[in-house]
Structure formats: C-alpha cells, structure tokens
Amino acid sequence: MNRLVDMQDALSQATTLEEFQTFVENLRDVYDLEHLVYHSVNSTGGQYAALTYKPDWVERYIEQDYARIDPVVQGCYRQFQPIEWKTLDWSAKASRAFLGEAGEAGLGNQGFSVPIRGPSGQFALVSVNHKCNDEMWASFTSERAADLLLISHYLNEKALQIEGNPHRGPTRSLSPREKDTLTLLATGANRANIAETLKISESTLRVYIESARFKLGAANTTHAVAMALTHGLIVV
Amino acid sequence: MNRLVDMQDALSQATTLEEFQTFVENLRDVYDLEHLVYHSVNSTGGQYAALTYKPDWVERYIEQDYARIDPVVQGCYRQFQPIEWKTLDWSAKASRAFLGEAGEAGLGNQGFSVPIRGPSGQFALVSVNHKCNDEMWASFTSERAADLLLISHYLNEKALQIEGNPHRGPTRSLSPREKDTLTLLATGANRANIAETLKISESTLRVYIESARFKLGAANTTHAVAMALTHGLIVV
DNA sequence: CGACCCCTCGCTATTTTGGGGGAGGGTTAA
DNA sequence: TTAACCCTCCCCCAAAATAGCGAGGGGTCG
Secondary structure (H helix, E strand, O other): OOHHHHHHHHHHHOOOHHHHHHHHHHHHHHOOOOEEEEEEEOOOOOEEEEEOOOHHHHHHHHHOOHHHOOHHHHHHHOOOOOEEHHHOOOOOHHHHHHHHHHHHOOOOOEEEEEEEEOHHHOEEEEEEEEOOOHHHHHHHHHHHHHHHHHHHHHHHHHHHHHOOOOOOOOOOOOOHHHHHHHHHHHOOOOHHHHHHHHOOOHHHHHHHHHHHHHHHOOOOHHHHHHHHHHOOOOOO | OOHHHHHHHHHHHOOOHHHHHHHHHHHHHHOOOOEEEEEEEOOOOOEEEEEOOOHHHHHHHHHOOHHHOOHHHHHHHOOOOOEEHHHOOOOOHHHHHHHHHHHHOOOOOEEEEEEEEOHHHOEEEEEEEEOOOHHHHHHHHHHHHHHHHHHHHHHHHHHHHHHHOHHHOOOOOOOHHHHHHHHHHHOOOOHHHHHHHHOOOHHHHHHHHHHHHHHHOOOOHHHHHHHHHHOOOOOO
C-alpha cells in the first residue's frame, strides 16, 4: 500500500477550496490523526486555512487572536525545519492557559508542525495532531513523518494553485539548474565542487549562479541563497 | 523472537555514549550486518557518531573530509525517506574513488541510509551496510528494513537524550556580533558594507564571520548563512 | 588565578567570485 | 516564425573572500 502516491493522486483532483478542505479531512482519517491543519498567510496578510478542529475552537482561536500566544505559530515563524510541539517553549503562563483550552477543544497531546515558505513571502503551516503516549508518538512519527512532510508541501502547492496565485511579477521562478545550483551552494559547496557534482563545466555553472542572482535581484551568491531559502524556492 | 522489542529494551538501558556505542555494535551483530552507523549533526554543527567501521577508515574519512563527496551523505541531506545506496549517483569521479576506498576499508556493497530530522535543525543519518548479492539484499531489506527504520529513530531519540545531559557541554550559540554579521550577510551586504554598518574594522568583521563559520561547521559564508537561516539562529 | 570566550585590530599570500563579453543548440508558446 | 527562455561551454581580468598567522583588553566562572 502506498498511501503517499494515493494522496498525491487524490490531491491532484481537487480544484476548489471545498475539495481541498475535504481532502484535508480525508487525509486526517487515512493517516489516523486526531487533527490536521493547513494554514497559509500570504505576503499581503491574506489568510486561508483548511483544518479539522471543531468550529467553536476555531472561532475562539480567531476571536481571541490566539496566534499571538500559540507557541506553535510563534515557534514556526522562526523555523525552517519541521518542529515537534514537545520541544517548544510552553513555560509562559499564556502558553499553559492556551494548552489547557486546546485540550478541552479536543486537541491531542502530541503534534508536530511543518513550516513552509512559498514564493513572495507566502508562509504556511501544516500541523499534525495526535492523542497518544510518547512511545506511540515516536513510532508514529518515524513511520509517517516523511510522508506527511512531503504531503505538506504538496498541500501548499495545491492551495496556492487553487487560490490562483497571480503571475509572479518581480520574482520569476528559478530554472531546475538554478535551483540545483543554489541548493548545493546552500550546503557549502563551491563552484568547482558543484560543477563536478552536476557534471557540468564551471563556466556553465557560473551562468546559473548569475542568472539566479539576476532573477532574485540578489547582490551576491550569499544573498541569492538566503533569498531562495526565505522564499521557499529551495529546501535544504 | 521479537528482536525489535529486545532492542528497545536494551537501548533504554543505555545512559552514556559508551553504552550507546556498544549498543550500536550489538545491533550490528544481532541484525547480522556488516556495519551500522549512527551519525548526528546538531544545529550548531556539533557532531557525534557511533559506528562499527574500522578506526583507520573513520580517521581517513574525517581527515579527508569525505562527507563532502560521500554520495550517501550528500544524497540524504536532500532526502526525507530512507534511501538505497544503489539508487544514489555514483558517477562522479570523486564518488568512484571514494567507493573504492570504502570497499578496501571493509564496507559491503549493499546499504541503505535513514535520514532523520530532529528538533532545531538536528540531523542524523543511520546507515546500514551489508555484503551480499542483490537478491539476498532484497530479501534482507524486505525482512528487516521496517525494524531498522524504527530502531533508527529510537537511536536518534536516545542519542539526543544522552547528549542532552550536561555530559557533552553546552551547545555554543552565536554571539550577538556573529548574529549581526550573518544577518547582514544574508541581506547581500559585503564585508566592507557590513564593517561600515556595524562601525567596526573589516578585520574585526572577518573574525566574526570566521568564528560563526567555525561554530556552525560551515564550509563558507554562504553555507553559514544558509545554516543560520534554516536553524532559526537568524531571521531576515 | 587560569581558562575561556567576546570584542577589537593587523599582516601576507592564495583562492574564489564576479563582471562582461562571446558562442551554439534545444524547447515552448505567442 | 520569431521571441524567450533553457542548457551548455569558452575567454580575460578585476574584485572579493578566505587561509593562516599575529596582537591586546575585557568579562565570567570555577
């Protein structure tokens, strides 16, 4: 059984936000989760979410502007890697109060979130929530985290597509070779190494670096890599 | 016989890195592997490994900084799922030379690696190595890969837990000046600009860049900035 | 007190990048 | 059929970053 491939299949069918919501709900069931949340914020502050929380909890969350104190949200804005809820700082008084309310609202005790950065400063958060003990959770994450990580990125791509993100003005997308190049640069390789890795000449490589710099409007290679990372154009 | 449960039991006993190393060696024997490697890199570039390779191969690997050309390492950094060594790209000249040396050092021809991403940018790699033909390897993986996958994650959790003890000393974080420097580098400024901005000499600035690079275990400035970003040490 | 880190600054090579040209052949969509 | 990319490769030369050394003063902690 390859859940992941099925999911990608099913996701490619979705063309409306309603179908996207349904897909999120199915995904929760298939992966046997307590809850699943997709939450996107674009560069203009516009938000969209598809989630499986109880409506009254969502309402209260929005009404109280809990995003301000939610350690998950706060933690993920500064993180580029998936983050375990357990490792977050829950010590603040507000955090504990929030935690209590969340528990009452049916949230499980275990969870992790995947921060996703899309083009033009778009930011999305995919959160997975479960109710079990630490051992079961460890086994769960080891089995399914990889899938869910990939799916998170598919989710975001799909959501952006459905929302019909308008044509990129200033930021043209990077070509595959440009992405390769920036990705390898982000790992610390120099031009000679990368050229060898990609099996192309260093001359060619320079063209990619320069065109990527140009497209991103970056002052130098370091800048280009930093921009590509913060805009989610590459993943390290 | 439930090897997996036994292993978990034995692992829960380990409280020191020595015991962890012994456990890794036992694990190799119990699962009848040629070699087993646990290798962890934390967010500040601190590394720890427990493995069964011959010491002189380990020494040579470190000395030659083979991690830079090792297709297993390079492949896994970009992978979220367990990866078969066979499917990696071994075509580069350096890769083949590396493969030859590895063979001489007693490594088997078959292997797979499990990339594991932990909190705060921690990254670990569990590699399983075996010497046999393709058929036997296929039967081996189908039988034991699931167990080894789980165990890999237990290994990582255990290693993190053990390292968490004040045994290994505190993880050095970036100094304020180092953060300033990396943050400005991430915006595309060059050393002259940054020195001016921070109102210090370029000489001083260089010390920050170099110490940051050193702390992060980064190969160059671009790498250091990319690491600082992905680990949430700086925000742009 | 010593050890260790932080901040500050300097020197001389050497290596790596960057700027600005050029070229040819491929695909894709207006 | 153009135009607009994309991939590939080459040249020369200047600018920037890095390696490998050095130095001193300040703070903290055991």
